[in-house]
Amino acid sequence: MDAIEALVTRKSSAKLTTPAPGKEDLKIMMQAAVRAPDHCRLRPWRFIVVEGDAREKLGGIFEEALKARDPDATEAMLQKERGKPLRAPMVIVVIARIEEHPKVPKVEQILSAGAAAQNIMLAAHALGYAGIWRTGKTCFDPKVNAALGASETDQIVGFLYLGTAERMPILPDESVDEYVEIWDG
Ligand SMILES: Cc1cc2nc3c(=O)[nH]c(=O)nc-3n(C[C@H](O)[C@H](O)[C@H](O)COP(=O)(O)O)c2cc1C
Incomplete structure (x- = not known):
C-alpha cells in the first residue's frame, strides 16, 4: 500500500483475529516505530510484544492490578480484566522510557513514544493488518x-x-476544514 493511502485510510478495529503480524512484518513495524521523531535522540521507548500464552500472563497482571486498585471488584470484573489481552492475537505494549533531561521535558518523550506507537499502527495497516490502540487505568498503574x-x-x-x-467499522467521510486555520496575522 502506498504511504498516503495508508495514512488516509487507517482506522481501528476492535474485532480482531489471527493471523497476527509474522516475524518479518513485525520487524518492519518495529523499524517504522523507531523512525518516530525523537528530540535529542533519547530513544525514549520500549516495545513489549505479547503473543500466545503470554497474553494470559499479561491478563493476570491486569487482574492483580485491578484487585489492588479496587478491592471490591467482583469476579465478573476481574474475569473481564483478565481476558482483555485475549481480544487480539498480538498485543504490543508501548512504554515511554522517561529520563530527566535538560532540553527534553517528559511530555516530549511521551509524544515520541506516542508517535512510535502510531507508526506501528500505520505500518500494520499498510501490511494488511488491523488493530486498535487502547489505554485505560492499567496504563497509569504502578503495579x-x-x-x-x-x-x-x-x-x-x-x-x-x-x-x-x-x-472493519464504516466511518463517515472526514471533513478536515473545521480543524484547519490558515493564519495570516
Ligand atoms: C492514547 C489513546 C488511547 C486510547 N484508548 C482507548 C481505549 O482505551 N479504548 C478504546 O476503545 N479506544 C481507545 N482509543 C481510541 C481508539 O484507538 C481509536 O482511535 C478510536 O476507536 C477511533 O477509531 P479510529 O482510529 O478508527 O478513528 C485510544 C486512542 C489513543 C490515541
Missing part, C-alpha cells in the same frame, strides 16, 4: 509498570491490539 519491568517514572502510552480484522 503494571513494575510487572512489566518499567520504572515508576516510565509511562505506558498504549496497548496496541493487533491482528486481522474480522470486520
Whole structure:
C-alpha cells in the first residue's frame, strides 16, 4: 500500500483475529516505530510484544492490578480484566522510557513514544493488518509498570491490539476544514 493511502485510510478495529503480524512484518513495524521523531535522540521507548500464552500472563497482571486498585471488584470484573489481552492475537505494549533531561521535558518523550506507537499502527495497516490502540487505568498503574519491568517514572502510552480484522467499522467521510486555520496575522 502506498504511504498516503495508508495514512488516509487507517482506522481501528476492535474485532480482531489471527493471523497476527509474522516475524518479518513485525520487524518492519518495529523499524517504522523507531523512525518516530525523537528530540535529542533519547530513544525514549520500549516495545513489549505479547503473543500466545503470554497474553494470559499479561491478563493476570491486569487482574492483580485491578484487585489492588479496587478491592471490591467482583469476579465478573476481574474475569473481564483478565481476558482483555485475549481480544487480539498480538498485543504490543508501548512504554515511554522517561529520563530527566535538560532540553527534553517528559511530555516530549511521551509524544515520541506516542508517535512510535502510531507508526506501528500505520505500518500494520499498510501490511494488511488491523488493530486498535487502547489505554485505560492499567496504563497509569504502578503495579503494571513494575510487572512489566518499567520504572515508576516510565509511562505506558498504549496497548496496541493487533491482528486481522474480522470486520472493519464504516466511518463517515472526514471533513478536515473545521480543524484547519490558515493564519495570516
Ligand atoms: C492514547 C489513546 C488511547 C486510547 N484508548 C482507548 C481505549 O482505551 N479504548 C478504546 O476503545 N479506544 C481507545 N482509543 C481510541 C481508539 O484507538 C481509536 O482511535 C478510536 O476507536 C477511533 O477509531 P479510529 O482510529 O478508527 O478513528 C485510544 C486512542 C489513543 C490515541
